[in-house]
Amino acid sequence: MGVRPGAKEEQASPACMQHPHNFNNCFCWWTMSEKIRVCVIGAGPAGCCALRHLTAESDKFEAVSYERNIVPGGVWAYTDRTGKDETGLPVHSAMYDKLKINVPKELQEFPGFPYPKEWKTSYISRQQCLQYINNFIDHFNIRKNIKLHIVVRDVSPIEIPGSKKVKWNVVISDTRKMDDVTTEIFDFVFVCIGHDSNEYIPNIPGMEDFKGKIMHSRNYRHAELFEGLDVALLGIHYTGEDVSMQIARFARKVYACHDRDNFPPSFPSHIEQHKPFKRMTKNGIVLPDGKEVKVDVVMFCTGYRYSYPFLKNDIIQVNDERITPIYKHMIHIKYPSLIFFNIPRQWSYFPHFNEFAKLAVRIADGRVKLPTEKEMIKDSEDDYQKRLEQGLKPRYAHYMGDIDRQWGYNKDLAKMGGFEPLPPVLEKLWDDVMDERYMNITHNTEFNYEITGKDSYKILNPEGSKTRLSKASG
Numbered sequence: 001m002g003v004r005p006g007a008k009e010e011q012a013s014p015a016c017m018q019h020p021h022n023f024n025n026c027f028c029w030w031t032m033s034e035k036i037r038v039c040v041i042g043a044g045p046a047g048c049c050a051l052r053h054l055t056a057e058s059d060k061f062e063a064v065s066y067e068r069n070i071v072p073g074g075v076w077a078y079t080d081r082t083g084k085d086e087t088g089l090p091v092h093s094a095m096y097d098k099l100k101i102n103v104p105k106e107l108q109e110f111p112g113f114p115y116p117k118e119w120k121t122s123y124i125s126r127q128q129c130l131q132y133i134n135n136f137i138d139h140f141n142i143r144k145n146i147k148l149h150i151v152v153r154d155v156s157p158i159e160i161p162g163s164k165k166v167k168w169n170v171v172i173s174d175t176r177k178m179d180d181v182t183t184e185i186f187d188f189v190f191v192c193i194g195h196d197s198n199e200y201i202p203n204i205p206g207m208e209d210f211k212g213k214i215m216h217s218r219n220y221r222h223a224e225l226f227e228g229l230d231v232a233l234l235g236i237h238y239t240g241e242d243v244s245m246q247i248a249r250f251a252r253k254v255y256a257c258h259d260r261d262n263f264p265p266s267f268p269s270h271i272e273q274h275k276p277f278k279r280m281t282k283n284g285i286v287l288p289d290g291k292e293v294k295v296d297v298v299m300f301c302t303g304y305r306y307s308y309p310f311l312k313n314d315i316i317q318v319n320d321e322r323i324t325p326i327y328k329h330m331i332h333i334k335y336p337s338l339i340f341f342n343i344p345r346q347w348s349y350f351p352h353f354n355e356f357a358k359l360a361v362r363i364a365d366g367r368v369k370l371p372t373e374k375e376m377i378k379d380s381e382d383d384y385q386k387r388l389e390q391g392l393k394p395r396y397a398h399y400m401g402d403i404d405r406q407w408g409y410n411k412d413l414a415k416m417g418g419f420e421p422l423p424p425v426l427e428k429l430w431d432d433v434m435d436e437r438y439m440n441i442t443h444n445t446e447f448n449y450e451i452t453g454k455d456s457y458k459i460l461n462p463e464g465s466k467t468r469l470s471k472a473s474g
């Protein structure tokens with residue numbers, strides 16, 4: 001592990017591994033490499049998509065993905081485990097047992113790689129989604145490029161004297177032998193580590209006195225375990241909506257506490273909605289009206305925060321969920337050979353990973369020329385200010401999922417990369433299924449969809465399904 005086959009004698013010397021790198025006194029094997037070496041961190045859907053496009057041009061690129069898990073698939077690699085994994089690292093995946101995808105698979109497809117024809121259902125299970133990712137890996141023959149149980153521990157730039165470009169020192173360990181570290185050098189680093197594994201738990205006064213169970217939804221797996229309990233959930237968005245509805249089938253009482261004004265009117269009425277509780281006591285929560293209710297469990301469905309533990313603070317800064325200095329939510333402005341696939345939130349992930357991959361490959365081989373540093377900083381600042389003017393909270397700096405933001409952004413990416421944007425049917429279908437989810441949250445996953453053209457789709461109501469309520473046209 002850690003050395004290219006046949007490259008042993010050329011391996012970087014210990015002096016080479018220091019930061020800043022001393023180029024004048026060492027001989028590095030990579031100076032001999034003709035190909036562009038790309039390190040992909042993570043082998044979830046984003047990392048796999050990156051590998052697909054890098055390996056399609058294997059005459060130019062040498063690509064490896066380091067994946068700390070024992071299997072690829074990212075979030076979709078479900079495990080019953082919570083807390084630490086077999087090697088003592090935090091379990092990455094927050095996937096729970098009875099999870100269906102939350103957009104139809106027609107919006108969760110890697111372009112050019114359809115789901116199996118015999119899968120008629122649009123809202124497939126987590127197991128099917130993982131199978132689809134594995135089919136993708138095998139179809140594009142990229143399993144050989146994925147190095148499992150390898151964790152990336154540090155990524156540092158190596159300045160090259162007389163050049164604006166840098167190389168990257170990537171420090172890795174086998175997760176079963178964390179005391180052993182190896183360093184590899186790359187031209188590009190694609191960061192594909194997701195953004196749903198560093199849970200956020202707000203500090204609620206009195207929580208240390210609470211005698212019941214406190215948990216984050218990251219550790220939720222099975223609804224049956226809540227049989228007969230009183231449960232309060234705080235933060236009701238995708239997770240909170242789904243999990244409270246699952247738990248309500250078993251629990252005695254469920255309190256869904258949130259601060260949203262755009263909450264689905266179709267949410268089941270037997271789940272009591274409240275504004276967020278601001279205090280906890282020995283036995284429960286104190287609602288904003290001062291009433292104390294007894295609960296056995298408090299589950300925080302308060303989402304996740306960006307975290308890049310292998311990047312030092314002088315490379316990126318995360319300030320109230322705004323990551324800087326980043327151009328187009330993707331490209332490091334000072335070091336454009338550091339590219340992130342996982343910054344935007346709340347959008348159609350899989351099709352966009354493909355767009356990122358196409359663009360990143362074109363940046364890496366020099367086909368796409370980026371604007372100047374100054375122009376990129378201005379663009380990033382303008383984008384942020386526009387969001388604030390639109391009324392978004394500062395921490396929504398990379399949020400995509402409302403109005404037509406993700407589709408406008410997609411057009412920008414396509415223009416920059418010189419390729420076609422995603423077909424307009426995806427935007428139409430997105431609007432429709434989001435409206436259906438809002439209007440009909442208990443039944444929206446019963447409907448199936450078929451893409452019939454670049455701009456058209458069909459709605460297929462399976463026998464026995466309820467009436468659709470979305471007013472967005474198909």
Ligand SMILES: Cc1cc2nc3c(=O)[nH]c(=O)nc-3n(C[C@H](O)[C@H](O)[C@H](O)COP(=O)(O)OP(=O)(O)OC[C@H]3O[C@@H](n4cnc5c(N)ncnc54)[C@H](O)[C@@H]3O)c2cc1C
Nearest residue numbers: 042044045046067068074075101102151152193194196349
């Ligand atoms: C519960 C839940 C349900 C979701 N449901 C949907 C859905 O229905 N539809 C949808 O489109 N999206 C959904 N998502 C969003 C999900 O994040 C994306 O679907 C997608 O998995 C993101 O892909 P990714 O490759 O960027 O990240 P991930 O899937 O998170 O994969 C990142 C990979 O990087 C690896 N990694 C992390 N750090 C390191 C390191 N230092 N070294 C080496 N490897 C590392 C991890 O082990 C992991 O395998 C859901 C997320 C959650 C948490």
Ligand SMILES: NC(=O)c1ccc[n+]([C@@H]2O[C@H](COP(=O)([O-])OP(=O)(O)OC[C@H]3O[C@@H](n4cnc5c(N)ncnc54)[C@H](OP(=O)(O)O)[C@@H]3O)[C@@H](O)[C@H]2O)c1
Nearest residue numbers: 100101102202235236237238239240242276301302303304
């Ligand atoms: N397939 C599925 O069915 C499924 C299920 C679960 C999750 N997912 C995916 O998983 C990802 C994460 O979703 P998520 O719902 O866990 O996270 P999320 O979308 O970030 O939602 C977290 C929610 O908690 C709220 N919140 C945070 N702190 C709070 C506080 N102190 N008081 C009250 N509310 C607070 C947030 O409000 P603000 O917005 O104001 O910060 C937000 O509404 C998403 O990509 C989602 O699509 C999919």
